[in-house]
Amino acid sequence: MILHPAVIANIIAALTVSLMVVYSAYYGLRIYRHWNIESGSELQLTLERRTYLVSTLLSYTFGLQLISLFLYVFTADTLYPLFVGAMCAAGALSVNVFGYPTLILKVGNFLLAGLWLVLNHADNQAYDYPLIRKKYLLLAIIAPFIVVETILELDYFLKLDANVITSCCGALFSSERGEGLGSEIAALPALPTLWAFYITLPRRCSPASISIFGEKAAMSIPLWR
Amino acid sequence: MIELFDVRKVFNTGKPSEYSALNGISLNISSNKVTVLTGPSGSGKTTLLSIIGCMSHPTAGRVKLSGREITSLPERFLTDIRRKTFGFIFQQHNLIKGITALENVMLPAYPLGERHGLLKERAIHLLDKLGLSHKAYSQIEWLSGGEAQRVGIVRALINDPSVIIADEPTAHLDTQLSRRFLDIVEQFKSDGKTVLITSHDPLVYQAGVVDEVVRLRDGRLEGEAP
Numbered sequence: 001m002i003l004h005p006a007v008i009a010n011i012i013a014a015l016t017v018s019l020m021v022v023y024s025a026y027y028g029l030r031i032y033r034h035w036n037i038e039s040g041s042e043l044q045l046t047l048e049r050r051t052y053l054v055s056t057l058l059s060y061t062f063g064l065q066l067i068s069l070f071l072y073v074f075t076a077d078t079l080y081p082l083f084v085g086a087m088c089a090a091g092a093l094s095v096n097v098f099g100y101p102t103l104i105l106k107v108g109n110f111l112l113a114g115l116w117l118v119l120n121h122a123d124n125q126a127y128d129y130p131l132i133r134k135k136y137l138l139l140a141i142i143a144p145f146i147v148v149e150t151i152l153e154l155d156y157f158l159k160l161d162a163n164v165i166t167s168c169c170g171a172l173f174s175s176e177r178g179e180g181l182g183s184e185i186a187a188l189p190a191l192p193t194l195w196a197f198y199i200t201l202p203r204r205c206s207p208a209s210i211s212i213f214g215e216k217a218a219m220s221i222p223l224w225r
Numbered sequence: 226m227i228e229l230f231d232v233r234k235v236f237n238t239g240k241p242s243e244y245s246a247l248n249g250i251s252l253n254i255s256s257n258k259v260t261v262l263t264g265p266s267g268s269g270k271t272t273l274l275s276i277i278g279c280m281s282h283p284t285a286g287r288v289k290l291s292g293r294e295i296t297s298l299p300e301r302f303l304t305d306i307r308r309k310t311f312g313f314i315f316q317q318h319n320l321i322k323g324i325t326a327l328e329n330v331m332l333p334a335y336p337l338g339e340r341h342g343l344l345k346e347r348a349i350h351l352l353d354k355l356g357l358s359h360k361a362y363s364q365i366e367w368l369s370g371g372e373a374q375r376v377g378i379v380r381a382l383i384n385d386p387s388v389i390i391a392d393e394p395t396a397h398l399d400t401q402l403s404r405r406f407l408d409i410v411e412q413f414k415s416d417g418k419t420v421l422i423t424s425h426d427p428l429v430y431q432a433g434v435v436d437e438v439v440r441l442r443d444g445r446l447e448g449e450a451p
Binding site: 037041048052128 | 230231233282283285286287296297298299300301302
């Protein structure tokens with residue numbers, strides 16, 4: 001594990017969200033199973049008070065879940081200088097096998113948490129809890145995903161190893177992976193390629209070609225930066 | 226109309242000090258009438274009043290206000306109901322010391338965002354109705370017991386509630402002031418307000434202005450089997 005403030009913040013956020021969601025899902029299931037607004041029983045009144053607590057708790061928890069997606073990407077983007085070969089978050093996320101699955105789950109959970117917050121807001125506008133069962137059913141569906149995300153995120157951060165040589169995003173997302181002009185040039189034997197380079201050099205540096213070559217080089221600078 | 230269905234209230238549930246204050250009260254309280262809840266100390270009068278006034282939740286049972294169920298409502302809705310529907314008159318008056326009678330009266334209306342000038346005009350008019358206009362700018366601690374109670378009554382009226390709730394309003398008043406309070410209650414009744422009073426003072430529950438007396442004992446309506 002790399003002891004970096006952003007990593008610690010991510011881990012704390014993930015554990016907090018998981019803990020709160022599991023706690024809320026437990027009461028959410030009770031509410032889903034026993035809810036009966038027509039009844040004035042002690043259980044129903046307890047559930048009514050409990051839903052107030054749980055929905056308030058979850059509003060903040062899912063707010064944190066939404067922020068945690070950006071925090072995760074920010075952290076990966078902050079950590080990339082620690083890994084050889086990485087030039088941005090894409091490289092940092094491929095340091096181990098848990099980086100990208102966590103990101104995908106985070107994006108999915110971001111959408112689910114957002115949906116839950118919308119449902120909760122709509123439910124809170126009415127006096128008679130019209131969406132309460134749907135809201136807690138959705139929570140029961142979200143909870144396992146949140147827990148899996150936390151496990152993967154912990155795996156990712158705890159197994160970060162600075163000795164790992166990773167890839168830059170150009171290599172990760174290139175359409176020429178495995179075959180194509182770039183990989184064919186890279187696969188050429190070193191010695192003949194060196195010879196070919198030096199033989200062609202005088203021609204490339206002739207007065208006529210210097211200006212063209214110079215312009216191309218100048219044009220290419222922003223691309224490389 | 227206020228309807229209560231099998232209302233129960235238990236304090237400290239599951240603890241050795243568990244106490245059941247109300248044991249299944251079902252009751253209808255008519256609109257535009259004066260109802261007195263009476264009974265000995267510990268009979269559950271104040272607990273029942275606080276549940277009807279949305280100041281506490283029952284442990285079980287339902288309360289309907291004008292056909293609308295209010296016990297299941299979260300606090301964000303209850304605040305609005307409390308503010309607009311109920312006016313509270315407390316035994317200890319609960320006036321805020323250090324500010325004037327007028328400011329005390331205006332205080333419950335501040336969250337509604339009404340223009341200050343209009344609000345002040347209404348508050349002075351209400352103080353005048355109860356013969357307190359000359360005390361409007363007096364500090365609360367300078368008022369006598371009767372005056373403080375009337376300021377409390379005016380404060381309960383500032384948001385023009387349809388239900389007035391008074392908890393032991395004559396407990397600290399002499400006979401003359403108690404009779405004066407009952408005259409004010411008569412005025413409320415003629416204005417079409419529902420008045421709900423808890424009292425074990427015979428002067429109150431035997432008064433002519435009272436339409437209905439509900440007797441409580443041990444958290445039950447008197448005469449009901451335990």
